[in-house]
Amino acid sequence: MNATDSTNSPSSSSSSSSPSLSLPPVTVLGLGRMGSALAATLLAAGHPTTVWNRTPGKADALAARGARAAADPGAAVAASPLVVACVLDHDALRSALAPHTAALDGVTLVNLTSGSPEQAEETAEWAAAHGARYLDGAIMTTPEGVGDAAMMFLYSGDAAAFDEHRATLAALGDPVHLGSAPGLASLYDAALLGLMWSVFAGWLHGTALVGAEKVDAAAYTPVALRWLSGAVSTFVTRYAAQVDAGAYPGDDATVDVQIATVDHLLHAAGRRGVDTALPALLKDVMVRARDAGHGDDSFASVIEVLR
Template identity: 45%
Template sequence: MGNTAVTVIGLGEMGRALADALITSGHPTTVWNRSAGKADDLVARGASRAATVEDAVLASPLTVVCLLDYDVTDAILRPAADALRGRTLVNLTNGTPAQAREAESWAVGHGAAYLDGGIMAIPSTVATSQAFVLYSGQKAHFDAHKETLQALGAAKYVGADAGIAALYDLALLSAMNVMFDGFFHAVAMATSHTEGNAAGFTELLVPWLTNMTQVMPAFAADVDSDAEPVLAQGLDVLLAGVRNMAQASRDAGVRADYFERSAAAMEQQLAEGITAFTAPEAVQRLRTLN
């Protein structure tokens, strides 16, 4: 790794993990947080504590920001806007694509290079083989700092539009969120039985879900292709299964809202003359807000 100096602004759990990874990789690291005490352990490990945000930005050619949201980021960085000129700002704060594009416009307007990012890790997995970080913005900015950014996790460039990293970040998180909702629903059903327990049921659930993920690349290929989808299943068969899942949920005293909505959607598709489930059709219907 090189020894580019880096500033980290925001020392919540994730920010501290990012700063720790940079220190471990040998980068001179400056840190700043509104609650200065959060930097104590990092300073003990060799980081420099900046007295102000402006001092923090001026300390390094590269500043990494990881804060609660874009409103907080704006409030903290705006007073130090002039210090950003000629430097690179990497914003790893979670937000929307529109916010990322607006932040890039603001940074560029103050003479800074800008990258937006999404951290696909939890604090404990930062800088491990399990972590990767998405980046979007001008590729030249990414290329200039890729080696340094690799200290945080595999650095993946996803496009010149500054909003793409945020879009992919939130899309990935949405898949995780729906997966966990499905997990809790399944556990609620299984543990409604007097002999059911969450641990034993999860031993069945994990390999089942792991096996089912293997079909996703084939679904993706169908979505990307203009040809007839390779994978298709009769909607009448799927509808019968969904109705059973809804009824079994209700019988177990578990809410069946999702399955009831799913059944209603399938009934509507059948009424429209659609007889098979395909991945392109599923994606297209999700893009319809009404």
């Protein structure tokens, strides 16, 4: 959920503190809104922090708070054993570092730039060819959430490098290592964003539906959140085991029952002038699951159609 727009000024509500010589130094490459938030958070935690951005003026506010502004990416990389990058894309990162690859030898490069799993694997190979240990990452928050221990930062790649720098990365948010394959963090990022958009869309559709009867979103939302955190989360956990086993006992509510129930949603929305495209899409995938022989199975069997 990275925001790597390089046209915005640094944003952080944390007060800075003097860098402590007892804490490891860190370099941050890229000072868009997200990169600036990363650097500001590391500074506030007491890490000696070196920063670099393609547009030099972007470092001024951080330099005023104690950061060291490097003249070029090579000098920035050479300043710290841990280099955190958050730039436009993978090509921009490799392009910036290409003239300075000698400085990468022995460095741990943590790439928090948004991209695909395949791009992460390509950058990991590139980094390894220049002697760097590589971690790919995904920031599961907006810049305002950087530094909040409740916010997840996903990492994949070199497990030893992650263990070595875990305490430093924890200053940014809860560090979660997903495995040694470099592309896992990007893959989880895409999957989790899909989940987020689906939840947002379902909530907004429900809000529009009850809103047609003059129910405020603020009144509907606590009930929706209780439903999600209670019954829905219980079903998701149960269905995860069914998906892994490839067996979908229809002992709660079968796909056939769900199809009949979604018709109630379609009817209620249509009668109130609320768009029916979203529930119609849900019904379509359920019908495809039924037609594939899963009518008597649980809703988890829909994954066989999605696959």
